[in-house]
Amino acid sequence: MFSGSFLNANDQSDAIAEVGQIYSRGLLPQLIAFTLxxxxxxxxxxxxxxxxxxxxxxxxxxxxxxxxxxxxxxxxFGLLGASITLSISWWVLVLSTCLYIILSPSCRATWTDLSVKAFTDICLFFKLTVSSTIMLILEIWHVQGFVLITGYLLNPEISLNVISICVRIVNELEAAYPRVAKFAVLVMVTTNLILSLIISVLVLILRTLLSKLYTNNH
Incomplete structure (x- = not known):
């Protein structure tokens, strides 16, 4: 809600602070949806x-x-519309998942109804939640920190675009080699797909062995 003031306090430009304020306000409902x-x-x-x-x-x-x-x-609706639609989609995801849990036969044995028993050992659960929350916050801040740092550069918009896509692609475009840039994109996407498939296959093949790493039951 106060991201504009926060960005101004960190010596970000007024333009960045203004659009950041607009976009972040539209994301406020998403935070609640993510929590649920x-x-x-x-x-x-x-x-x-x-x-x-x-x-x-x-x-x-x-x-x-x-x-x-x-x-x-x-x-x-512009930037605000883009952020609001993201919040709407998150709430649709929450409601859809909630309806599945309530109505699906797959969850009848595990989900009966709301009960005060859910608050049993809440202190232990709170301790686990705090550590998990800290890790999640650090993970998000690690990514967003790079975006924030780009605001201190000479041309933050171009710098942010470099982070968003690829330094190699930007260099080729600046050198007026669009075909080489297109080929670089193709190589990057193909490589990611191949690596994803290989890792997925290995996980499926070794699923029994890998699962033993997270349990004492053999």
């Missing part, structure tokens, strides 16, 4: 209910693409 979704995600993962969760995520992603296009390009 994270426990539900863990609840489903603990039961190995992966496919339904993945289907819900893909459906929400397609929904988000649609409403983002409508908000930004059709209704011309």
């Amino acid at each position: 979704y994270y426990p539900m995600q863990r609840f489903l993962k603990a039961q190995n209910i992966i496919n339904p969760m993945a289907i819900i995520v893909v459906a929400v992603l397609l929904f988000h693409i649609l409403i983002s296009w409508l908000a930004v390009f059709v209704l011309d």
